[in-house]
Amino acid sequence: MTRIDVAITAEPLESRLSSEGRDGRSGAEVRFSGRVRDESGQVRALFLEHYPGMTERALRRIGEHARERWPLNAIEMIHRVGEIRVGEEIVRVVVWAGHRQAAFEACAFLMDVLKSQVPLWKKELTDDGWHWVEARERDAEAAARWMAPSSEGAR
Amino acid sequence: MTRIDVAITAEPLESRLSSEGRDGRSGAEVRFSGRVRDESGQVRALFLEHYPGMTERALRRIGEHARERWPLNAIEMIHRVGEIRVGEEIVRVVVWAGHRQAAFEACAFLMDVLKSQVPLWKKELTDDGWHWVEARERDAEAAARWMAPSSEGAR
Amino acid sequence: MIEVVFFAALRERVGEDSLRVTPPETVTTVAALCDWLAEQYPAVGQALDATPRRMVAINEQLAEPDSAVADGDTVALFPPVTGG
């Protein structure tokens, strides 16, 4: 059975090791790390709000969708909340599988769906104060491509 | 300019840290780690042969193709050679980019092309002795999909 | 009784984390609940108007405006998510 580990934490992700998957089953490990970008040179910090309880359940649910869709050995999803500085890790998704294509696809799927369906909200601190980050159409489209009939096969 | 680091080493990759990319430019880091799988429970060890000089040049060349095709900040490719045990890391490809889709695609591209164009050869030790691993049609097809006219745009 | 919880910009606009309300029996969907809240609580009405793109969860599961709400439910209203 595909192991699914999820966590929400206010501690730096950098200090968390991921499980190793060195069991001889997993030929492929694909890991995504998202860091706080400073696109304009104006972001001082970011604050992440979440919905305690639902956020963890939503992460687990998208992990369950991924394991129904691809042959995976394990999934790990960690998301940071609270105040985060530029350059720090905000999210880490790791997928272990027997083969690389399943691992790549599942990891990209998890990130796309996380960005459009998991209750987390970003607020940016700039010289003008705190501002909520607007959801981007691009992220909704990225998630929608996994729902297209041609890429069906989930349930 | 997109930094490209390549290395061939007979030392365990596990002990090598990747550069961190915590410069505020790279929102996305996608990392692929390939480990020695034991599909049949019969593989005792693997031996990797390479073409000293050409292997490194070929890795750098595919990195150059990736950075022409996607907006990337940095690429790191490390491949282990010599004798390797089951569960150990054989290859690591890390891509840093401003956005996750470019990082995912470039990392998958690099692995697909590495598997079909970079001079490295695997030999397996089983109870029957050492055997050269046969190239798989699947890997050639995975590389070919990046050459299709619809996915052009490299040069 | 229904517990209505707000998050992020919507929470700040409402000025409350949550409300415990007992709407009339005619309120059976998320959309009807929002309309009723807007009537009863002008601050909520203004906050909802200021957040035209919204998401909703019922008992911690994503739902739609026409999803059914019932006594005992927790209904969460929030702007589009921006994690990751």
Add this chain to the structure above:
Amino acid sequence: MIEVVFFAALRERVGEDSLRVTPPETVTTVAALCDWLAEQYPAVGQALDATPRRMVAINEQLAEPDSAVADGDTVALFPPVTGG
């Protein structure tokens, strides 16, 4: 002079890591070089026959059977690669 180097299963079948050869001027392509090697060195001929799917590199760049070879080149012959 042309340096011919072998790798992996092909190297083991040939029994040599490399050969330094001076083929006649009529040998101008990789394919012609392989044919000439097979005539001159029966062990190489048998090894090439046993490795029908082959790759080739000239001066450390991947090449094709009809690629040109010239004096001073290093020509590498090897089975399909299996790294990663």
